Amino acid sequence: MSKQIRQLDRVVIRFAGDSGDGMQLTGDRFTSETAQLGNDISTLPNFPAEIRAPAGTLPGVSSFQVHFADYDILTPGDAPNVLVAMNPAALKANLVDLPRGADIIVNTDEFTKRNLAKVGYASSPLDDDTLAGYVVHPVALTSMTIGALAQLDVSKKDAERAKNMFALGLLSWMYSRPYESTLRFLERKFAKRPELVAANVAAFKAGWNFGETTEDFAVRYEVKPAKMPPGTYRNITGNAALSLGIVAAGVRSGLPVFLGAYPITPASDILHELSKHKRFGVTTMQAEDEIAAIGAALGASYGGALGVTTTSGPGVALKGETISLAVALELPLVIVDVQRAGPSTGMPTKTEQADLNMALFGRHGEAPVAVIAPKSPSDCFYAALEAARIALTYRTPVILLSDNYVANGSEPWLLPDVESLPDLRVEFATAPNGEDGTTFLPYLRDPQTLARPWAIPGTPGLEHRIGGLEKADKTGDISYDPTNHDYMVRTRAARIEAIPVPDIEVEDPDGDARVLVLGWGSTYGPIGAACRALRQRGLPVAQAHLRHLAPMPANLGTVLRSYDRVVIPEMNLGQLANVIRARYLVDAIGYNQVRGLPFTAAELETMLEEVLKNV
Amino acid sequence: MSEPIALKLTAKDFKSDQEVRWCPGCGDYAILAAVQQFMPELNIPRENIVFVSGIGCSSRFPYYMNTYGMHSIHGRAPAIATGLSVSRPDLSVWVVTGDGDALSIGGNHLIHALRRNVNLKILLFNNRIYGLTKGQYSPTSEVGKITKSTPVGSADAPFNPLSLALGAEATFVGRTIDSDRKHLQSVLRAAAEHQGSAFVEIYQNCNIFNDGAFEQLKEPGTRDDYLIRLEHGQPITFGKDGQFCVVHPPRGFGLEVRDTAATPAEEIVVHDATVADPAYAFALSRLPGFDLRNTPIGVFRSVRRPSYDSVVQEQLTEARAKVTETPEQQLAGLLSSGDTWTIS
Numbered sequence: 001m002s003k004q005i006r007q008l009d010r011v012v013i014r015f016a017g018d019s020g021d022g023m024q025l026t027g028d029r030f031t032s033e034t035a036q037l038g039n040d041i042s043t044l045p046n047f048p049a050e051i052r053a054p055a056g057t058l059p060g061v062s063s064f065q066v067h068f069a070d071y072d073i074l075t076p077g078d079a080p081n082v083l084v085a086m087n088p089a090a091l092k093a094n095l096v097d098l099p100r101g102a103d104i105i106v107n108t109d110e111f112t113k114r115n116l117a118k119v120g121y122a123s124s125p126l127d128d129d130t131l132a133g134y135v136v137h138p139v140a141l142t143s144m145t146i147g148a149l150a151q152l153d154v155s156k157k158d159a160e161r162a163k164n165m166f167a168l169g170l171l172s173w174m175y176s177r178p179y180e181s182t183l184r185f186l187e188r189k190f191a192k193r194p195e196l197v198a199a200n201v202a203a204f205k206a207g208w209n210f211g212e213t214t215e216d217f218a219v220r221y222e223v224k225p226a227k228m229p230p231g232t233y234r235n236i237t238g239n240a241a242l243s244l245g246i247v248a249a250g251v252r253s254g255l256p257v258f259l260g261a262y263p264i265t266p267a268s269d270i271l272h273e274l275s276k277h278k279r280f281g282v283t284t285m286q287a288e289d290e291i292a293a294i295g296a297a298l299g300a301s302y303g304g305a306l307g308v309t310t311t312s313g314p315g316v317a318l319k320g321e322t323i324s325l326a327v328a329l330e331l332p333l334v335i336v337d338v339q340r341a342g343p344s345t346g347m348p349t350k351t352e353q354a355d356l357n358m359a360l361f362g363r364h365g366e367a368p369v370a371v372i373a374p375k376s377p378s379d380c381f382y383a384a385l386e387a388a389r390i391a392l393t394y395r396t397p398v399i400l401l402s403d404n405y406v407a408n409g410s411e412p413w414l415l416p417d418v419e420s421l422p423d424l425r426v427e428f429a430t431a432p433n434g435e436d437g438t439t440f441l442p443y444l445r446d447p448q449t450l451a452r453p454w455a456i457p458g459t460p461g462l463e464h465r466i467g468g469l470e471k472a473d474k475t476g477d478i479s480y481d482p483t484n485h486d487y488m489v490r491t492r493a494a495r496i497e498a499i500p501v502p503d504i505e506v507e508d509p510d511g512d513a514r515v516l517v518l519g520w521g522s523t524y525g526p527i528g529a530a531c532r533a534l535r536q537r538g539l540p541v542a543q544a545h546l547r548h549l550a551p552m553p554a555n556l557g558t559v560l561r562s563y564d565r566v567v568i569p570e571m572n573l574g575q576l577a578n579v580i581r582a583r584y585l586v587d588a589i590g591y592n593q594v595r596g597l598p599f600t601a602a603e604l605e606t607m608l609e610e611v612l613k614n615v
Numbered sequence: 616m617s618e619p620i621a622l623k624l625t626a627k628d629f630k631s632d633q634e635v636r637w638c639p640g641c642g643d644y645a646i647l648a649a650v651q652q653f654m655p656e657l658n659i660p661r662e663n664i665v666f667v668s669g670i671g672c673s674s675r676f677p678y679y680m681n682t683y684g685m686h687s688i689h690g691r692a693p694a695i696a697t698g699l700s701v702s703r704p705d706l707s708v709w710v711v712t713g714d715g716d717a718l719s720i721g722g723n724h725l726i727h728a729l730r731r732n733v734n735l736k737i738l739l740f741n742n743r744i745y746g747l748t749k750g751q752y753s754p755t756s757e758v759g760k761i762t763k764s765t766p767v768g769s770a771d772a773p774f775n776p777l778s779l780a781l782g783a784e785a786t787f788v789g790r791t792i793d794s795d796r797k798h799l800q801s802v803l804r805a806a807a808e809h810q811g812s813a814f815v816e817i818y819q820n821c822n823i824f825n826d827g828a829f830e831q832l833k834e835p836g837t838r839d840d841y842l843i844r845l846e847h848g849q850p851i852t853f854g855k856d857g858q859f860c861v862v863h864p865p866r867g868f869g870l871e872v873r874d875t876a877a878t879p880a881e882e883i884v885v886h887d888a889t890v891a892d893p894a895y896a897f898a899l900s901r902l903p904g905f906d907l908r909n910t911p912i913g914v915f916r917s918v919r920r921p922s923y924d925s926v927v928q929e930q931l932t933e934a935r936a937k938v939t940e941t942p943e944q945q946l947a948g949l950l951s952s953g954d955t956w957t958i959s
Contacts, residue, residue: 032954035954035956036954036956037956038956038958181954225958228958229958230957230958230959231957231958232951232955232956232957233955233956233957233958234950234951234953234954234955234956235954244949244950247946247949248946248950251942251943251945251946254942256702258698258701258702260698277949278930278931278933278934278935279934279935279937279938279945280942280945280946280949281931281935283701283702283927283931285697285698285701285927287694287727288694288723288724288727289723291691291694291724292691292694292697292723292724292727295687295688295691295694295695295697295698295724296694296695296697296698296701297698298695298698299667299685299694299695299696299697299698299699299700299702300698300699300701300702300703301698302685302695302698302699303698303699303702303703303706304702304703305702307698321688321691322688322691325687325688329685415950415951415955416950418943418946418947418950419943457662457663457664457665457683457699457703457706458662458663458703458705458706459662460660460661460662461662462662463661463662463681463682463683464683464684465631465633465677465678465680465683465684465685465686466684466685466686467677467678467684467685467686467687468670468686468687468688469686477633478633478678
């Protein structure tokens with residue numbers, strides 16, 4: 001029978017299952033197929049910290065949400081149009097986010113008495129009125145997968161594990177996705193076990209064919225490609241983009257990159273990625289602890305490498321003393337903090353923006369550093385380059401505040417022309433800089449950048465000693481002189497404040513907004529989507545987004561003061577708002593949530609509408 | 616290979632212009648002078664030598680050496696030096712540390728540098744006391760040590776630094792004494808020649824807070840009977856008249872001291888620093904008690920194992936060997952790897 005094809009402009013799908021069900025992989029593959037088609041996309045993985053939480057329980061649910069559209073989108077979507085629920089736990093955990101009318105594809109095989117009991121369902125939600133108002137598609141995913149693989153030489157367990165590919169095949173059919181890349185992927189992934197390639201491909205095709213033949217799915221959907229700037233694209237997560245940005249910084253500076261890192265969620269993927277790029281002269285060292293990781297990076301910087309350390313909040317806390325040393329030594333160093341929900345271990349796989357205070361102020365003594373934050377997954381690439389540029393040019397530690405949302409989320413990335421990337425070449429000191437022509441003054445500053453010379457070991461005639469003790473201006477000798485200390489503290493602060501950063505831009509298409517929404521980091525997408533929605537309804541609102549948190553753009557004060565109201569949504573309890581209020585005496589309103597999840601555009605829209613009413 | 620050009624440096628070339636600020640009579644002066652006098656022997660240009668230290672009296676050392684140097688953070692010198700050494704295999708990197716710096720706050724970095732076999736020469740000045748913070752007991756102080764922070768005696772057992780280093784399977788382990796310049800330099804020489812981590816404990820006198828801690832090892836009247844001077848390939852005998860010797864006891868795991876006269880010559884242990892199993896050097900490290908009797912000095916262990924630095928460099932070299940593109944071309948290839956699509 002022929003199926004009806006319906007055009008949609010956007011769809012949000014959430015794949016949800018047990019942490020062992022392969023939902024992240026399924027979501028990744030669907031995203032990749034969707035990217036190939038030319039839709040704009042944005043994704044949100046959501047998984048527990050436990051590798052294998054008890055099977056079938058609510059804490060063990062892992063999900064992957066993908067939003068794709070025929071126009072440019074900014075978020076992974078507030079609410080799914082389609083939920084794929086691989087078991088009762090996945091259904092129960094995600095139903096709360098599902099608007100009535102949404103499609104639910106359930107794996108009926110898992111709706112056993114035992115599995116229902118595990119999540120507190122007294123009766124099956126498939127049989128009672130729990131799902132009234134939804135379009136439910138009951139599919140015996142597991143048994144159909146096993147059936148489809150009956151002729152193949154695979155164990156029942158392996159056959160059962162291929163059920164995620166059945167689901168992917170079905171969804172790929174439903175949304176008319178090109179699947180060649182998935183077949184290639186399966187061949188690569190199971191290259192050493194051809195029987196698993198065959199099994200997974202068969203499961204995928206069985207899912208696809210099931211969609212085509214069953215009468216339960218009467219409609220097939222299409223989402224046309226989005227109008228995007230011409231060029232070559234790839235889909236990329238924030239952590240991957242950040243890693244590539246660091247490799248690019250090494251290439252564009254001509255310096256070897258040295259990464260010191262200790263495994264920590266959600267930053268470890270950067271270590272994994274960079275450890276593959278030795279041919280670029282990237283050295284990665286998995287250190288014994290967070291302190292050694294940054295220590296080794298600083299030692300490498302001292303020797304003339306681009307020293308980088310990657311971690312999350314708890315790691316930054318441990319690295320604080322070394323960051324202060326780097327402030328005193330005035331050496332380049334990039335510290336990447338992929339923020340997660342704290343305090344303490346908190347919620348390691350959930351997002352938050354609560355390390356801003358620590359990045360700006362979390363050190364002993366007056367220890368100012370530059371701080372920047374990427375606004376989206378692909379922006380992590382450029383943020384890494386910018387962090388390296390500031391570190392190398394101004395000889396300072398730079399903290400890059402990513403977070404779990406941008407780190408693991410993904411979006412299409414228009415690949416840059418390598419030659420257009422910033423030139424980061426640096427000059428090491430090679431000759432004495434004292435007036436007498438023989439003396440080397442390690443703390444004689446460049447009048448433009450206030451940076452001191454980078455004189456690396458191995459340079460004859462420039463032997464010198466540096467350390468954490470206060471140094472005399474110019475000579476760098478140990479100094480306890482009160483005036484000198486006061487001068488050095490002020491100079492270290494001034495040199496960070498003097499780093500030129502681009503002016504903040506305001507998006508206010510009609511120029512008549514009286515309310516400004518100011519954000520930083522990963523909230524760019526939801527804020528932008530909320531502002532667009534308001535404008536479409538004729539409600540003017542302006543958006544500005546901070547990339548540079550230290551130093552802040554020179555025009556920020558003027559921008560803030562030109563609006564009647566400034567609203568600052570943050571995934572913390574108002575850390576940027578406090579800084580803005582203190583620094584610019586602007587009565588900014590905070591909108592704060594710490595739920596481990598990004599803002600939805602809808603909640604920001606509702607909140608901003610209230611603000612607009614009262615201006 | 617051609618002979619290296621003799622640089623003809625002298626001790627003076629290694630003295631910086633900074634005023635040395637240790638207490639008068641501190642053992643650190645003797646070590647500094649010995650190191651400065653020894654350095655020219657290495658025939659390494661000063662610019663290729665780096666001293667990295669942590670915090671404490673001994674950690675002021677880099678300021679006084681006219682080489683490159685970094686006075687870093689308490690306990691972290693081995694970590695910082697590791698990053699430097701791994702990324703700059705052309706340098707000779709030395710770590711100067713103390714018993715508190717290396718064994719208390721920095722214990723983790725020390726054992727990991729040793730197990731990795733990073734190409735560092737680590738000099739641990741052990742005076743069994745905290746000097747710079749004015750006299751608290753240290754992780755090498757004897758049990759019951761009375762100090763400002765332990766007025767009725769310390770309650771915790773100390774580390775034996777060499778046992779600890781050997782437990783981490785350090786490839787080079789030695790001990791020497793601040794007051795014996797010739798011996799000190801001989802151990803430094805052996806350490807400098809070693810590829811990989813070389814760990815040298817230097818007994819050092821703090822004449823302000825723990826004066827005379829190693830006196831029996833220095834007094835002409837006692838030192839020969841207390842010290843065991845290890846020499847590779849030689850039977851281990853000691854004492855003024857060689858009256859003591861070291862043997863493997865028939866039962867048990869360790870080593871024991873016996874009267875030479877009552878011991879058949881073939882039972883006397885012949886020192887071999889190259890024994891692969893660290894248990895032998897460990898047994899040597901356990902000979903002395905806190906009365907300092909039977910204290911071996913010299914090179915306990917010196918075995919070959921690829922340094923971390925060299926393995927990392929090999930991996931980098933191998934990865935880069937096949938590269939024919941420019942870095943920019945390589946980068947363009949990397950950025951566009953994986954599934955891409957083009958919009959025209």
